[in-house]
Amino acid sequence: MSKDEMADFLRRRRDALSPDQVPATVTHPPGRRARRTPGLRREEVAAAAGVSVSYYERLEQARAPRPSPQVLAALGTALRLTAAEREHLARLAGQVPLGTNAVREPVSADAHRLLDRLGPIPAYLVDERQDIVAWNGAAVVLIIDFGLLPAKERNAVRLALRLRDTLCSAPAGAQGEFIRQSAAQLRAAGARYPADRVLGELVNEFAAHSPDFAASWRDHDVRPLPMLRKHLRHPELGELELERQTLLLPGTDLQLVMYTPDPGSPSAAALARAETHSR
The missing domain is CATH 1.10.260.40 (lambda repressor-like DNA-binding domains)
Structure with a gap:
């Protein structure tokens, strides 16, 4: 306990x-x-x-x-x-069986096919540490080419802190909401896997670099927030308004993160053009 x-x-x-x-x-x-x-x-x-x-x-x-x-x-x-x-x-309180470290299995072929079939919708999979373990081409266009990054850098929270000045969120509060959601997810993961040393190191790192993360961690907020409204200022695609949706893959610790525009919106058209050009 x-x-x-x-x-x-x-x-x-x-x-x-x-x-x-x-x-x-x-x-x-x-x-x-x-x-x-x-x-x-x-x-x-x-x-x-x-x-x-x-x-x-x-x-x-x-x-x-x-x-x-x-x-x-x-x-x-x-x-x-x-x-x-x-x-x-x-x-x-010790009333739920605790894990030690999550079982890290390869991302299934079905999960990879799901990502590919999302087409122009940027999407990736994160584990309980918020490490990005798989992604589609649209996510590369929207965010960064994850494949070119060292494995340690492929973390959704670390990337959000790194790219906040180049892939800006507007209004400013949107970035804070994402960071608060990330703190809640890592807090819940820490309760499931209290012996995960790497997870604890990530929490210390993010709290040191983000006052929003540190405040949210202290607040013990573990409530899921499956949808965030994101306003991005992309250097090539321009202004984008997207919903960041998070879904749990049943039977795993993996979460599917998708950035979806409103149908028929300028943001949808921009993502469709980008997906076509990336082929």
Whole structure:
């Protein structure tokens, strides 16, 4: 059980929960003093979860014994956790079997065919470390020729930080959303594979180079964000507006990342022309 990680997760989820999201009988008992800080108090979470205040305080202080599945379920309800956050909490509490390192199998022929059949839609596959393990020609045109990069450099987050000045996102917040999503994905992967040394090194690297990543990592956000709206300023294709969609390949740790334009839009026409010229 990662007591320190679980304690930090509970504190941050409690701080992020608005008092109006829980019953008034919990947040406004008779004689309650005026609220001075946002979020819930420890005693309010304890009351909503049906556990003692002292036990919940020890959980947030990383001093309590392993919570039972029933207590975790109650805490999930009290803190209004999503399904992804409940799974993350269970992993931190040692209630879900942990892996050591992901089994790295070759990308299947079916997955390669899927990438090729997407035609003008830029797409690639990433593993739990956000390493890019396969891609199609349209992704090369849109982003970079991954095949010319050393294997270590074929990482979606590292490339986003490297190319942010040449393949710019507009408005500026779009890049921050991607980085926050990446931190959430790596946080969830770290809970599944806590012994993965390389994954831990990546987290330290990205946090050192990106304040957005560091803040998102500290926030313990593990909620999936399958779609982002991206505004790219491509040096050859011009202004592009695309949806970055992420889909999990069943039975694997691989995710399919696609950049799709609105049908009939100028961005769709630009990608189609680029795909034709690249043949």
